[in-house]
Amino acid sequence: MRDNPLWALIVVFVPFSLVSVGGGPSIFAGIQHQSVEVYHWVTAREFVELFAIARAAPGPGSMLVTLLGWKVAGWTGAIVATLALFVPSSVLCYGVSRVWNHYRGRNWHTALENGLAPIGAGLILAGVFAIFRIAGAGILSWAVAGSSAIVLAWRPKLNPLLILLAGAIVFVVIQARVPGP
Incomplete structure (x- = not known):
């Protein structure tokens, strides 16, 4: 897998796509860990710089993944990383939305929605801590x-x-x- 950077991008970003409860910021800590500490695609400083560019540019902040893909494998890496992050969650959301409203108002439905809110908030907070830590805030x-x-x-x-x-x-x-x- 380390020999094929495109495959590595897919293996790293598809799971993040499927667990990004709360949106892109909820997975920044994990993305930082994988891209800096596990795969060494970028240094901690480069990660912060790419994060700043992604936040300043128009579009979703999770376009950080596109910049990481570009650093790893050029334009092909940028496309593969972007698709690996956005396609699986989009397909999952489409499938879930087809049945989700059918069960609205049931106890388990309400409990699940209420239970996911603090999880999403916690994941976003972990991302903030990770960015602040590596930025030396x-x-x-x-x-x-x-x-x-x-x-x-x-x-x-x-x-x-x-x-x-x-x-x-x-x-x-x-x-x-x-x-x-």
């Missing part, structure tokens, strides 16, 4: 992220762009007060 980063999460939990209808703007202002003000090297 300082106390200021943790404080801004934590404060943002608290404000959004307290005021869920608040526009997240206002939180982003407030975080940027805090960073600029604090960085302006810190003397340079």
